[in-house]
Amino acid sequence: MAYVAVKGGERAIDNAHAWLAEDRRGDPAVAEIGTDQIREQLGRAVDRVMAEGSLYDPDLASLAVKQAQGDLIEAAFLVRAYRTTLPRFAASAPLDTVGMAVRRRISAVFKDMPGGQLLGPTYDYTHRLLDFALEVGFTPQAPAEMPAEGGEMPHVHSILGHEGLIEADASGGGEPGDITRTPLSFPAGRDIRLQALARGDEGFLLAMGYSTQRGWGGTHPFVGEIRVGEASVCITPPELGFEIDIGDITVTECQMVNQFQGSKTQPPQFTRGYGLCFGHGERKAMAMALVDRAMRAEELGETVSAPAQNVEFVLYHCDNIEATGFVEHLKLPHYVDFQSELETIRRMRADALREMEGTP
Amino acid sequence: MSGYNFAYLDEQTKRMIRRALLKAVAIPGHQIPFGSREMPLPYGWGTGGIQVTAAVLGPDDTLKVIDQGADDTTNAVSIRRFFARTAGVATTTHTAEATIIQTRHRIPELALREDQILVYQVPQPEPLSKLESSRAETKRMHGLAEYGLMHVKLYEDITRFGHVSISYDYPVMVAGRYLMSPSPIPAFDNPKMDMMPALQLFGAGREQRIYAIPPYTRVVSLDFDDHPFRTTRAPHACGLCGASDSYLDEVVTDDRGGRLFVCSDTDHCETRRAAGHVGAEGVAA
Numbered sequence: 001m002a003y004v005a006v007k008g009g010e011r012a013i014d015n016a017h018a019w020l021a022e023d024r025r026g027d028p029a030v031a032e033i034g035t036d037q038i039r040e041q042l043g044r045a046v047d048r049v050m051a052e053g054s055l056y057d058p059d060l061a062s063l064a065v066k067q068a069q070g071d072l073i074e075a076a077f078l079v080r081a082y083r084t085t086l087p088r089f090a091a092s093a094p095l096d097t098v099g100m101a102v103r104r105r106i107s108a109v110f111k112d113m114p115g116g117q118l119l120g121p122t123y124d125y126t127h128r129l130l131d132f133a134l135e136v137g138f139t140p141q142a143p144a145e146m147p148a149e150g151g152e153m154p155h156v157h158s159i160l161g162h163e164g165l166i167e168a169d170a171s172g173g174g175e176p177g178d179i180t181r182t183p184l185s186f187p188a189g190r191d192i193r194l195q196a197l198a199r200g201d202e203g204f205l206l207a208m209g210y211s212t213q214r215g216w217g218g219t220h221p222f223v224g225e226i227r228v229g230e231a232s233v234c235i236t237p238p239e240l241g242f243e244i245d246i247g248d249i250t251v252t253e254c255q256m257v258n259q260f261q262g263s264k265t266q267p268p269q270f271t272r273g274y275g276l277c278f279g280h281g282e283r284k285a286m287a288m289a290l291v292d293r294a295m296r297a298e299e300l301g302e303t304v305s306a307p308a309q310n311v312e313f314v315l316y317h318c319d320n321i322e323a324t325g326f327v328e329h330l331k332l333p334h335y336v337d338f339q340s341e342l343e344t345i346r347r348m349r350a351d352a353l354r355e356m357e358g359t360p
Numbered sequence: 361m362s363g364y365n366f367a368y369l370d371e372q373t374k375r376m377i378r379r380a381l382l383k384a385v386a387i388p389g390h391q392i393p394f395g396s397r398e399m400p401l402p403y404g405w406g407t408g409g410i411q412v413t414a415a416v417l418g419p420d421d422t423l424k425v426i427d428q429g430a431d432d433t434t435n436a437v438s439i440r441r442f443f444a445r446t447a448g449v450a451t452t453t454h455t456a457e458a459t460i461i462q463t464r465h466r467i468p469e470l471a472l473r474e475d476q477i478l479v480y481q482v483p484q485p486e487p488l489s490k491l492e493s494s495r496a497e498t499k500r501m502h503g504l505a506e507y508g509l510m511h512v513k514l515y516e517d518i519t520r521f522g523h524v525s526i527s528y529d530y531p532v533m534v535a536g537r538y539l540m541s542p543s544p545i546p547a548f549d550n551p552k553m554d555m556m557p558a559l560q561l562f563g564a565g566r567e568q569r570i571y572a573i574p575p576y577t578r579v580v581s582l583d584f585d586d587h588p589f590r591t592t593r594a595p596h597a598c599g600l601c602g603a604s605d606s607y608l609d610e611v612v613t614d615d616r617g618g619r620l621f622v623c624s625d626t627d628h629c630e631t632r633r634a635a636g637h638v639g640a641e642g643v644a645a
Contacts, residue, residue, distance in 0.1 A: 009432045009433060009434045009436070009437040010432075010437050010441075012434065013434060013437060013438060013441075077398075077402065080398040081398050081399065081400040083398070084397045084398040084399075085364065085368075085370070180395070180397075180398075181395045182395055183393035183394060183395055183396065183568035183569075184568065185393065186495065186496040187496070312494055312495060312496065316495075321398065321402075321403065322403045322566045324402065324403075325402035325403025325404040325405060325407075325566060326403055326404035326483070326566055327404075328402065328404070329402065329403075329404030329405050329483070332404075332405065332427070332435050332464075333427060333428045333433050333434075333435070334428075334465070334544075335428050335609050335610075335624070336428045336429060336465045336466055336528070336544075336545070336546055336607070336609070336624055337465060337527070337528040337529075337544050337546065339546070339594065339607075339608070339609060339610055339624075340527035340528045340546040340547065340548065340592065341527050341528070342594075342610065343527065343592045343593070343594060344525060344527040344592065347523075347592070348521055348525070351521070351522055
């Protein structure tokens with residue numbers, strides 16, 4: 001057989017891209033989906049792409065979801081690769097989540113508290129029965145409305161804090177780090193850990209958080225509160241010298257309240273795990289709070305033995321863009337390495353067979 | 361390409377990478393952390409090498425990109441196109457014509473020169489990673505030049521198999537100080553790194569590390585006096601050009617055990633055939 005060198009990689013790539021575009025469009029007899037439809041009707045997907053893509057822009061995230069055919073990790077990757085090229089004009093002030101316009105806020109530790117419980121738009125108490133009415137499409141009834149109560153909604157820990165029952169907010173400790181500019185190094189501070197978790201894969205954090213509940217680094221968690229709503233982003237341009245509000249972003253925040261036995265220097269006190277992500281993502285924020293608390297094991301004098309408590313393990317593996325790249329790179333040719341393995345294993349087998357024949 | 365800087369990365373980022381490269385050249389074989397950026401190609405597909413190439417590439421450079429020694433493998437095509445598109449530089453498949461060669465898994469057969477730079481794509485820069493999973497710990501081991509663990513691994517291989525079983529990514533000592541991963545090149549290529557006239561740069565994007573071997577630096581593959589390092593290649597001559605000293609790919613030609621062995625370095629093979637060398641299965645050029 002004559003050997004034909006495998007040429008034509010360029011043509012193959014062009015053809016593959018053309019086929020991909022056709023595949024993405026699907027049946028041309030079906031109307032093309034608009035990015036506005038994705039933004040408005042697939043909001044949770046858009047939110048997840050913004051959170052893991054680490055860029056708050058619902059329009060770009062919707063475009064990414066469309067371009068990636070709904071593959072949300074691929075979409076987050078598109079957003080990340082775009083984000084990295086953007087200039088940075090300013091750093092925002094810390095988000096004021098106490099003052100945010102809350103549309104959902106629940107606590108599992110108090111029946112009622114200042115600001116009250118607000119169920120908001122949630123799947124929590126839906127019965128998971130496929131709703132065939134959605135197949136044909138329908139206009140939902142207008143939900144009941146009531147005037148918003150003015151005033152701030154204090155965090156639950158500030159209620160417990162009056163008695164010293166729960167640890168106070170950690171002190172700022174200067175400028176927070178940024179893993180998109182400075183490589184990870186260990187020990188990693190909580191600022192770095194929270195940044196990595198906020199960008200981290202929801203599925204990974206979910207499994208890690210779940211593992212702490214099943215005994216792999218238990219933290220005795222209670223949902224202090226979860227809130228979803230719009231928070232103002234404020235910056236102070238140097239030429240103005242005062243703070244201005246540049247817009248609102250939707251965020252989900254979870255304050256987890258965890259048991260702590262106390263130590264020689266500290267009386268028993270509740271500790272906290274924290275989760276925050278772009279958009280409406282309660283599962284992500286809760287899992288993040290569980291893992292954040294688990295990773296504080298060393299700081300709190302607990303035994304570090306479970307995966308979720310191992311900061312290096314969690315931070316090096318929570319990023320799905322890194323993970324998917326490296327897992328999927330196994331698709332790339334490895335013939336050279338495989339060839340060297342072939343030669344090695346042939347040699348090892350020859351040695352082994354000789355020995356087996358030599359023995360009576 | 362409009363909307364993007366020359367070679368994609370902004371100049372500030374390139375400066376940050378060049379600083380890391382200078383540090384790397386000053387401390388041969390030592391891994392320098394750098395603020396690796398998200399690239400429009402996936403992690404694990406050469407983002408480290410691409411960032412290093414982007415940082416050293418100038419408009420007058422001629423770029424060659426190889427994967428598995430070949431210029432026409434799909435990922436090599438994709439990376440070469442990326443730079444042709446974002447930097448508009450000249451590209452070549454001829455090793456001798458290139459000023460910068462980005463590679464995955466091979467070192468070209470043709471000896472490189474002082475005016476060339478070889479950029480390696482590195483998946484895992486930490487040579488101790490399979491023996492010690494914590495980077496905080498391996499950093500300490502490098503600091504103390506505490507490499508006993510690797511010697512024990514080689515020793516255990518020898519007691520078990522009679523020889524070291526590592527066939528690629530075979531660890532090397534650089535300038536007598538740092539243990540270094542040569543990237544997953546076959547051990548066959550390791551000797552080419554030693555005293556190479558060209559500058560060798562290594563980029564690991566996902567792991568955020570850069571390291572380097574300056575020209576004419578001692579690079580020694582780990583071994584023992586009574587078990588010296590040795591390389592392996594398929595014991596054949598290239599079916600197309602007849603070369604008996606190049607690294608070979610094994611191509612399966614049928615389902616009855618038929619094999620054809622050909623040079624993995626496509627430029628090497630083509631150059632030899634153009635010069636009139638013909639292998640057993642080849643056709644005269």
